[in-house]
Amino acid sequence: MKVLKFGGTSVANADNISKVIKILEKESKKHNIAVVVSALGGTTDMLMKTGELATKKDKQYLEVYEEVSNRYISLVKDLISDQKRTDVLNEVNGLLLDLKQLLQGLYLINEFSNKTIDKIVSFGELLSSYIISEILQQTLKSSTLKDSRELIITDSTFTNAIVKTKETTTNISTFFKKNKNKVVVLPGFVSKNGNGDTTTLGRGGSDYTAALIASAVKADILEIWTDVSGMYTANPKLVKQAFPIREISYEEAMELSHFGAKVLYPPTVQPALQKNIPILIKNTFAPTEEGTLITKKNKNKTLPVKGISHIENIALLTLEGNGMVGIPGFSKRLFSALSRNRINVVLITQASSEHSICVGIYSADAKKAKHVVDEEFVYEISKKKIKPLLVEEGLAIVAVVGDNMKSHQGISGRMFRALGQNNVNVRAIAQGASERNISAVIASKDIKKALTVLHNQFFEKQVKTLNLFIVGVGNVGAILLDQIRKQQQHLNTNLLLNVRVVGISNSKKMLFDEEGIDLNSWKAQLQKGKKRTHQLFFETVKKYNLSNSIFVDVTANEDVANTYKDYLKESISVVACNKIACSSKYSDYRELKELSRKYNASFLFETNVGAGLPVINTLNNLINSGDRITSIQAVLSGSLNFIFNNFNDECSFHDIVKQAQEEGYTEPDPRIDLSGIDVARKILILAREAGFKIDLKAIKNQSFLPKASLKAKTIDEFYKTLKTEALHFSKLYSSAKSNDCQLKYVAEFNEGKASVGLQEINKEHPFYNLKGKDNIVLFFTERYAEQPLIIKGAGAGAQVTASGLFGDIITLGRN
Known part of the structure; x- marks a missing residue:
């Protein structure tokens, strides 16, 4: 049967x-x-409401009663055949009349006793x-x-x-x-x-x-x-990857149910458990699906963890004080006070020092708990032997459950490492001697993130999801999005990385999709996006609170750079090609580095120097391995290198600069490149990464531009000066040619001092044959004292810059 x-x-x-x-x-x-x-x-709640309203002499009870009546009468009309409908309606109306008379009595006497409650709510069943x-x-x-x-x-x-x-x-x-x-x-x-x-x-x-x-x-x-196909590995409403558990033991089922799996309420199925009767959880709306079978023994020994569950609306009570140490009876008095007042304890933890006891209760009982516990220990509090009860709200409990956890080493380590790596702060921990359950108290706002990362840790192929929020989708940003689109399958298959773009923004609009923006149609979607501000974009990213969130800055905007610290403080990593943050005041640069460490959020900016070239990464490897930088020589501007490689006595300097701008090698305002400030920022960043405290004003900038060009107030005026000062530029070229040299804009750093400027490079120098828009960096170190470590390659262009940003993103994913 x-x-x-x-x-x-x-x-x-x-x-x-x-x-x-x-x-x-x-x-x-x-x-x-x-x-x-x-x-x-929903009927039981409605019946309770009718009773409560009637007791308060609120005639709205009749409206709720009618709503209940109509639901049941509609069932009869919809599902009972014509020949039986009258008889069934008579019986139903008779029961409903009995209910109405009870409610009318309540309206008159205003006494809604537990006995009457049972009479009224029983009508639903x-x-x-x-x-x-x-x-x-x-x-x-x-x-x-x-x-x-x-x-x-x-x-x-x-x-x-x-x-x-x-x-x-x-x-x-x-x-x-x-x-x-x-x-x-x-x-x-x-x-x-x-x-x-x-x-x-x-x-x-x-x-x-x-x-x-x-x-x-x-x-x-x-x-x-x-209405669900069994007990799930986690709440499927919060964890999309959750799946039904096919088989589970009674003990595992009760643990999961205690921690929020609402398909089963342990005390009610106790009679079946005592007789070892199997329990099968099935889905009325998908009856062919297997569901979850609950039996005495756990037949599946392969998975140490069977499920992850949680309880929300938790308050943490902490009783502490030096007067507790070595004195018996404090725990008994605490739990007795809570028990007498029918306050259920969900979680208990106590340090071996006996200095404090923490218990988790439901938030609804927090106020009452504070009152009764302080009253119980009023003498000890007055003598300062213990402190008044500390109550922390806005918390939740997340629990990892499985019979086989005790036979697998490192489960708790994996659990807390996964939470820690995603900056989910653990307020309290409880683990029974059976090792069937490990529970942690965390902030309610982190529940979804915690469940997701734990489910990924214990149930999924270890594919790491990176959630990207990209600001700046112009030339470089658009190419980056296209590169991500094309490589998504490759990264998933070969590197176990799921790179998902959740938010994008240009200067006017922003677009978000928690499941990932369709990168085949992002331009059209963004046009319909919401109006953006830096603060609104940040607040939206913060609200999503996704694991492995990365803010990607593909702008040259100072206001965007000023938001980095806000992201880092929320444990959101930052990847930037924007050089402003790392070349601003030294104290600001250090603050970003320190915030990165403090909040376990990476701050990567490889593309600040050399676009896609591994310049900063190589420098960091040298420093981290114990080497010391003595000097740096570099050509760091792909745009200036392109200009001087193509400038000759057959074409004007004006035309070459114009060509460089049109082909995307310079900034929209070419004065930024030609003034040398961009190169100065790059050598500054390298010096700082090498461990030197230096600011931009300390870098000697030997400009090759004439005074008229430097004073130009607009881009158009600047271009006019390139024509009027054509002789000045011709002389620069003629001098280099007569000395059998090439013109290169060089950045140098030597024992704490840095400079940038145009130089005539002879044939013996590594810079002489540098072609096109290439960059080159020479690192002289204690290990590379005579022959420098050389990095050379394309140092400008949207494709390589986007690749450099993509490389930083992948680096974060593999860390």
Whole structure:
């Protein structure tokens, strides 16, 4: 024999009940069945509301009553055939009339006792079970209705009655031995006391009804039908990758249920557990899916962790003080005070020093807990032996559960490492000696992130998801997005990286999608995006609170650079090609470095120098391996190198600069490149990364531009000076040519001093044959004293700059 229980969502409306009927028709062909049904979803709360309103003499109770009535009457009209409808409606209307009279009595006497509560809320199950039995009898004649109140006998603790097990078991066993029908429909949740008064079984009461029946008849299986396909590895509403657990032990199921897995309420299924009756969680709306089978033994030994669950709305109570150390009885008094006031303790942890005890409770009880505990220890507080109870709210508990955790080393290490790497702060920890459960108290705002990273750690192929927020989607930014689009599958397959662009922005609009923006149509989507500000973009990134978040700056904007510290403080890594932050005041540069370390968020800016060339990375490797930089010589401007490589006596300096701008080698304002400030910033960054304290004003800038060009107030004026001062530039070229040299704009750093300027480079120098827009860097170190370490290659251009940014992103993903 099988016992099937259908919850409120499964019988919420006519469509759902039709699905239930099909399931029962199919099952009845193979088995005798006891069917326990709940009230229509939400009805119990509505019935409670009618009683509360009537007690307050609020005539709105009649409106809520009518809403309840209409739901049940609609079921009859929708699902009962014409020939039976009148009789069924008469019975339903009779029950509804009884309910209405009870409510009218409440309206008059204003006393909503627990006994009356049980009478009123019982109508939900009594009505649903009657209607469903009548619907079922239309197609399955061998079915009947049995009132659970005739079987389940309790004490008189109304709203949460205690079952008289022996009498109840005898009643159920006797009834089913005599029963000749294939299917028996019973209302869940309801029972009666020895005086014949209606009682109810409290939270999870319908599950309890089903478990009592399964235990009494020694059922082959207890099936609990709900709106999900079993118990999941994590809450599927928060963790998209979560999946149903096929098999799980009773102990694992109870641990997960205790920590928020709402498909099962452990106390109510205890009768089935005691008789080792398997429990199967099934989905009414996907009946062919396997669901979760709960049995005595865990047959799956491969996965140490079976599930990750959580409880929200937690408050942490801390009782501490030197007066507790070595004095027995503090714990007893604390828990007794909480127990006397019916405050449930969810989590306990105590340091071996005995200096403090932490307990987790539900936030709803926090205010009362503060009052009763301080009252209990009022003497010790007055003598300053202990401190007043500390209450912290806005917390949640996340728990990792599995029978096999105790036989696998390092589970707790993996758990806390995953949380720590994603900057989820742990406030308290609890682990039982059975090692079946490891629980951690964290901030409520971090729940989704915590569940996601833990699920990835224990259940998924170790694919790391990077969530990118990119500001600046012009030339370089657009190319970066295209590179990401083309390489997504490769990165997923070969590097186990899922690179997902969650937010993008230009100077006017911003676009976000937590599931990842479609990179095939981002331009059209961005046009429909929201108006952006730096602050609004930051606040949105912060609100998403995603694991492995990376802010990518593909601008040259000072205001954007000024936001880096805000991101780092939120443990959001920063990748930037914008040189302003690292070349600003030395104190600001150091602050960013320190924030990166403090908040475990990377700050990478490889493209600040040499675009896609590994200049900064190589420099960092030298320093980290114990080498010391003595001097640096470099050509660091791809745009200036392009200009001087193409400038000759056949074309004007003006035309070459114009060409460089048109081909994207210079900034939109070419004065930035030709003034040497850009090169000065780059050598400054290298000097700082080499460990030297230096500011931009300390760098000697030997400009090759004439005074007229330097004083030009607009770009157009600047270009005019390039024509009027053509002789000046011709002389620079002629001098180099006469000396058999090449003109190169060189940056130099030597023992703390730096300079930039145009130089004539002879044939023996490594810079002489530098072509096109290439950059070159020579590192002289204690190890590379005579022959420098040379890095050479394309140092400008949108493609290589985007590649450099992409490289930093991949570096973060692999760390």
